[in-house]
Structure formats: structure tokens, C-alpha cells
Amino acid sequence: MIEWLKKVSLFDNLNDEQLEHILRIANRRTITAGSILFHEKEMGLTFYVVLAGSIKLFTKSNTGEEKVLSLVNSGESFGELSLLDGRPRSASAQTLETTTVLELSSEQFMALMQTHFDITRGILAELCRRLRQTNEHVNDLTFLDGRTRVLKNLITLANKNGKRDGNLISIHMALNYDELAQMAGVTKPVLSEVIRELEQRGVLQFGINEYKLNLLKLRG
Template sequence: MIDRLRKVGLFDSLSEEQLEQVLKISQRRAFPPGTVLFGEKEPGTAFYIVLSGSIKLFTRSAAGEEKVLSVAGPGDSFGELALLDGGPRSASAQTLEPSLLLEISSEPFMGLLQAHFDIARGILVELCRRLRQTNEHVNDLTFLDDRTRVLKNLIALANKHGKRDGLFITIHVALNYDELAQMAGVDKRILSDVLRELESRGVLQFGLNEYKLNLSKLRG
């Protein structure tokens, strides 16, 4: 378990002794697919580290339309923000598949931060990284065309969740077309058109809940 924690962005600079302190306040929990871990605007009482499976983080408009913000996979953490600022949740979280998580409750987590500056610093670094990603996403929605946004989103998922074998990257993603379109900020019809085009060129190959990206075709 220590090795798994060491791969988490929040904790990758911690010593083994400090990681043991994190484990002491953690609870391992398994969830079936479709479980809502918390809802937008709810008070934050815990945050989570993904050991296996995947979680979608999303918001809903006043009209009930869903917008997928990101997908958390093994080694990712989510839900820290509401614990740190005391505000309500900024998004909802739902399992996409059977998932095993570490849950860390608010009170022991804040005590850990007070006792270990390195952990607090790691969290600040991670939150800054996410802020930069948000700024980049806003910039993409403003300046990039639909096709480029879809392609960039697929490459981002490949970089984060993919497994490379030579010139191929296989990405396991338990998202449907609606959710992929939401992440790219495009209409589902446009997403389908772009995916069909990439498949016809041999850039993408599709399987069950996964796709394979051919880097040689992408570069060509």
C-alpha cells in the first residue's frame, strides 16, 4: 500500500514514515459502478484516493445538463478542495466501474496537515497543477476548433490513463459518448464524426470500454 500512496501526486515527496501516517487515517472502501460518492454543493467531509477503477467528476446546470470535468483513475485524488476551504463541494463524484478507494476524513486530515508541512506543500502543488489545467481548458474552449478539442482530449486521456506498447497506446475509459463529448466541450454528433474520421485513418481502434491510439498514424 505504501508503494501505491507514493504514486499519488499529493504524497510523492513524502518519506515512508510520513506515508505510514497517511495510511493510519485512511479507510479502504469498495464501491460498485454508478455510486455517487458526493454531490455538488454538499459539505465536504472526506476526500478520496483511487486505488483501482475510475471516477467521473461532473457538474449539472440549472436545466439538469451534465458536464464531465475530468476522470480520476488509479493514483489520482479528488475532493480535497472542500476540506481545505470549508466550502461546499464544487462538483459531484460518481464511480464509472467497480472502484477501490482510500477515504480520508476531514478532522484527521487537517490534523495531519498541521503536523506535516511537506504534506500541505504537496497539496498546494497539486492544486496549482489543477488550476493550470482549468485555465488551459478555458483557453481551448475559446480558441480551438471542435475537431482539435476532441483530438487533444483523447491525447490527454491517453497520457493520463493509457498503457504504451511501442507505437500504440491502449486507453481504458469507462465513459460513454455523451461524457466524452462533455469533456471535450463539443456536441455528441461532432464527437462521433471526429471519431469516425480518426478510425478510418487508422489513428483509433475501438474495443469494449477502451480505445487504442496509433502514434505513427497520429503523427502522419
């Protein structure tokens, strides 16, 4: 278990004794695909670290339309925002596949932040990253066309989660077409059209829960 924690960027600067302490106070849970961890507008009581699997963070409009905000993979954390400001959850969280998480209560989370500055700094860096990401997404929706947004989103996911082998980057992908379209801020027909074009050019290869980007064809 401690080897799993060493893969979590938030805990990069902690020693084995400190990591063992986190394991003692945290609750480890394996959750089936499609499970809701919390709903938007609920009060936040728990901080999560993903050890394996993936989770989508999303919001819903008054008409029930869903918007995927981000994808959280193994080694990443989420759920700290409402613990820090005491306000309700800003999004809902749902597992995309069987997922194992570590759960820390609000009290445990705040105690860790008080005693480990490296964790506090990591949380602040993650919040800054998400703010920059939100600003960039607003800019993309304002100035980029649908095709460019889809391509940029695929490249961003590849850079974040992909494994490179020569000119090919393989990306494990638990999101479906609807969710990919929501992340890119386009309609499903636009997404399908762009993906068909990229497949015809040999830039993109789709498989089961995976896609591959050919960097050589992408640059061509």
C-alpha cells in the first residue's frame, strides 16, 4: 500500500513514516463503476486520493444536462475545495470504472495540512492549476472552433495520462463519446465528425477503453 501512496504527487515529499501515518488514519475503499461519491451542492465531509481507476467530476443544469469538468486518475486527489471554504460541493463525482480511493475526513485532512507544509503547498498548487485550466477552457470556448477544441482536448488527455512508444501515445480512456464531447464543449455530432476525420488521416486509433495518437501524422 505504501508504494501506491508514493505514486501520489501530493505526497511526493513525505517519508515512509509519514506515509504509514496517512494509511493508518485514512479509509481505503474500492468502489464499483458508475457509483456516485458525492453530489453537487452537498456539504463536503471527505477528501479523496485515487489509488487506482478513474473518476469524473461533473455538474448538471436545471434541465438535467450534464457537463464533465475534469477526469481524475490514479495518483491524483480531489474534494478539498468545500473542506477548505466550508461551502457545498461545486460538482458531483462518479466512478468511471472500478476505483480504489483513500478517504480522509475533514478533520484528518485539516490536521495533515497543519502538520505537513508540503501537503498544503501541493493543495495550493493543485487549486492554482485548476483555476488556470478553467480560465483556459473559458478562453477556448470563446475563441476556438469545435474541431480545434476536440483536438486540443484529446492532446491534453494524452499529455496527462498517455504512455508513449515511439510516435504513438496510448491513452486509457473510460469516458464515453457523450462525456468526451462535454469536456471539449461540443455537441456529440461535432465530436464524431472530428474523430472520423482524425481516424481517416491515421492520427487517431480508437479501441476498447483506449485511444492512440500518432504524433507523426498529427504533425503532418
